[in-house]
Amino acid sequence: MLSAQQEIYLDNNATTPVLPVAAAAAMHTMQYGFGNPSSSHATGIKAKAELETTRSLARQLIGASSGDIVFTSGATEGIQTSIVSALLAARERGLAGPDTLLLYGATEHKAVPESLKHWNRVLNFNATIMAIPVDQHGLLDQAFIRQHLSKTAMICTMAANNETGVKQDLTALEQLIRQTNPEVYWMVDCVQALGKMALNIAATSIDYAPFSGHKLYAPKGIGFLYIRQGAPYQPFIAGGGQESGLRSGTENLPGIAALHAIFTELAKETGSVFQPERILWQYRQALLSALKQVFPALVLNSDAPYVVPTTINFSVPGFYSKDIMDLFDAAGIRVSSGSACSSKVPSSFVLDAMGLDSWRSQGAIRLSFGPAMTKAECDRACAAISALQQVVCQHCLVLTDATPTLEIHASGLIQLKHEALCSYLLICPDSRQVVVIDPVLPLAGRIANIIQGQGLTVKAILDTHLHRDHQSARPALLALVGNACPAESCDVLGWPEQVRQLHCGPFQLTKLATPGHTPEAVSIMLHHSDTAHGDKVRAVFCGDVLLPGGIGRSDLPGGDMSALADSIRLLAATLPDDCLLLSSHDYAQRFFTTLALALKEQPLLQDLLHNSANSDWPLQLQQQAALLQQHSQHLCGLVEVSLSDATDVIAPQRLNQFMAQRPDVQIVDVREPHEQSAGALTQYLQQPYAVLEMPLSKLADAVMTQRLRPEQPLLLVCRSGNRSLVACKVLGRLGFKQVFNLKGGTALLQ
Template identity: 70%
Template structure:
């Protein structure tokens, strides 16, 4: 390898893995045990020859160690494929026992903690239906610390057949007081069956299961440095048990199927380390708390306003769950991932801003739930690993300041200044920041409350002079952030503007090289207007509010909507722009970013009639009635109807083909569509073939790339992001706009790292 190539490779960031609650790397001693039992001691424990006998000895030695590390001197230890199987087995056994006792019907309760892993409530619902108990599955509320409501348990337990709780929560690290919980459970219902999910407990908190009345306790290997596909289940002596898997009678008939001996050998190695009195790879609890404090200090150096969603003394030390005002979890995850730091949000993705059902159950504010980040380390973390993680986190402080994600006392930084048009989104709502870099002037259009802090940081962080804050109409579905931004930025505009923020004294708003003029475009609402954007006298775009949407039209069934006025507004706007002028809306339900009259007419032929007919073209009123009915039936408020098409994507490039593709297409422009803070945190270049030139056009600046001519329809483009998802969105947008050769790197550069 050449010196340049070696340096190119060294630029790739070392991965800092801080998502151990999701899974862990396999410890070297466990990996060695796996290989030994795959290649040397590979016998079937059911075989009677010497090789099988050796395997059987390993199996039973591991079972004995499992008893020791969880404090289970009695009861059964059953090896499983992991926690999900253990949960299913426990629930099936308990529900079958309830059915045999005649505990059926809706008055019988199946209780679970509201913050349980989804595997528990989903399994309860599934097997309740399959076994036809007809019982009522009910969540136990928690308080703001995530602790179970004991009064609720006392009231409902007499009617309960099975109660499911956790030892430690996977998102927040909150641990339940099992001794107190047992006292409450057994005083209210001595006979109720009790399952405790112990997946996040082993190695992080003391367990003494034999001295409890816990009936079932599932464990998972891959949460504690063993491979995936191995776990075990504790079953209390005398607790009902129904084999979940029947067959050859392995595990004393409790769980058939040839045992996963390599996985069990890995558990043996893990249990041996846990059992050591000294010299173990597992750190004592006091050291884990020290690591937590060091990591928290590093996080606060980056985000001074960080708020913890769970804290001592209610948690295990290895989990940090936090939120930062003004940030969604995806923002922070993308930033950290670009820097090679792996964390998680603890919540599933959706078309909306995802929220944490765990934090929702705790009653925390929505911004904390939508912005929740889980940083989790393992009990085998070393001091060197902690130091490396803290250093990697702290280096992000200057990046979030330079990109104006947070404000600092430093002078405004101009090396990463935003220029031109930035489109920011919250769920389906769009806000726009227009900046003239030369004059350092800015205009904000359709500010959304959830984006107010971000917009204020961008204005203040770059030392911009805010010329105006405008709304295109009085929004029905959300409150404008105009007044809040005025207060945040200390502007003096009271009485100087109309109801939508336009200065009374100005016919045209000057923003350096940009000019904004206004035209009335009623229809969606009576006061709706559009703002025509010109650059050095050339009209380049229009901010149209909810008059037109990318892929549809604004709703026309509001109290002050007027379909006739809508048609006239379309005609007025059409006369003042070209067919290819970008039309920028205040909502984007289909991830299309903009529309034009040419695109709108092609996508919805009725537009052609609306623009040419004198009034009410055939089919128009019927279409309106259908749209109104669809909007009224929608599960949430929408400002318009959009036809979503999934046929916009063109070509993808698989990562193994990348080098050959770039050699065959030397004129292709590689475009990084990640946001500026991600690009600053982790350069894309080292993941691509040496010498590849990368253009940086974030998704939020895609419209500006078109306005400025930086991206042109005749160019051949390869779009790249971390996972391939955002670059696919950008590819669809550009293909829709008429770009003929747009390629997407499938799987993103994560597949190259």
């Protein structure tokens, strides 16, 4: 199994491991220095001394010779307290209502704008909340601040950004703020600053500065807040009057003791575990060099001189954040995307605010190391990253001069997905030919890499119809990889003129006119010959005639409801019930369907096929079209999302017991090939179980070729348990009765 010592942890902006001296200090306090600082006996007096010594060290480190230092549960509490205090004080001065502004930097941690919104509503302050724009470097727009500050009750900025590491010029901001509105309350989020950049709070007029312990090697649940002398302060927690009445509740002394140990190390002039800034810049450069070995086209989203050295935010053309995160995680390298999740591809709101291209925002990776990183740790991280160069080359993720190794999954049918869009590659490993079907632009680079990296000859690039919601990538792919069939001898969908059947090794493709969604639409039949099953239609690329869980729409320009119904009837009369229907869209993570399953799931289809005199299928299709027309995004069909679960979810601690009880179960690794190469599943297993590597992109191929069979008990595994659960649902719908999912995936096996 992969041990914690083998992990390469490079997500320190999210949280840090507890420094050994801090852990020892916390443990000593819990066992021997456990007194209540409010008690008057000797044990309490010792605890009080620990508390005040730590407070003094905090003052020293942030340069706060005056003002209050209040210990909190963390930065979020400090943010709430600051905002509540400022809003109450502003209201006493007669400021409130929509003409009063609350400003915050557009790239602030979500804790700040969400807290502003919450307390603005709860306190009935009802001010107008506005985000301060930033430039392409992430620096605040000072002209915007100057324009709006006179009406502002509170302004919130940050010292260093958690995603990009961008530093704000606090000196310039202070000059602007105090010259424009000396009375405005100013909070500066300093969570990512301590230990990474110089702070001299006393020399500023910052009113509030929250800090967090777990971002700097202390345990979670401890932090502190600086409050400038004379700044308004409203205790957030009332009670026993601890912290001079500023924050009641018995202090978290073990956490404070851990801070004491951290602060002591930071204060050392020599011999500290914390590295000087020049060394941190050297580490940054070494890590960047390793990253560029793996991804030569890497682009930095923030860089010197605008950043602290410990944060590297980058994107790679052709990669989404998840692609790189899955690859790194399989290799035991922990990074993050720093992205806000959405129903589509995650996108970084920080990079969006900086005005960077969407591919950079959707592909952003944040690599962050701590200021206590050692040279040995840096060298180990660089070696682990550099080792991935072979993996990305082998799987054609990045093309180099090196000849890639043909890997097992670069054959047969490959289903690639971008959001709800589906593209397909049909590869014959013997003839080295490939047919591409329904290519989409976001996947064009990946498809071209596979074709060029594997040295494949393009037999054809086909579309099932002229898509209404996106542009076909056929022209772009033709420009990148060429085509054996000249464009002038092909029809509008790329099918060679005067050719009834396309051959690609053992595969044969024929087309069937299936208009209705669009007038020129065709369905492409995939025949596959083998000795066991003879020549039969194994799958059909049906475009948007039928969708997994839905029927294509016919209300778009050129659409025809009656023609669509006739096309569906033609497919039903032509195809075997178990033939896979491979669509251009998959709106519900179902990957594919069959005619038998579609009839079972959609009563409308039954009515349409029988076309009885009293059938109301035309009315139902019209109602679906009306719903789709009201939808905010373009959809090519209406799909009802209904999910079924795995037969059972197996907890990691039950794995060995489960396998002992069910020796017939086949473990299936559904991660993508590059993840499997970066970190084999067997390294996570305590026993030498046989593992079948079957990525989601090959799931349709595995069902079509019966490498996965309904009667076979399967235990599916991925990195987190999410993709394997999706695969369980897909197989469950197809009649697989014994499909199990490993809860938490490889993450909980470590």
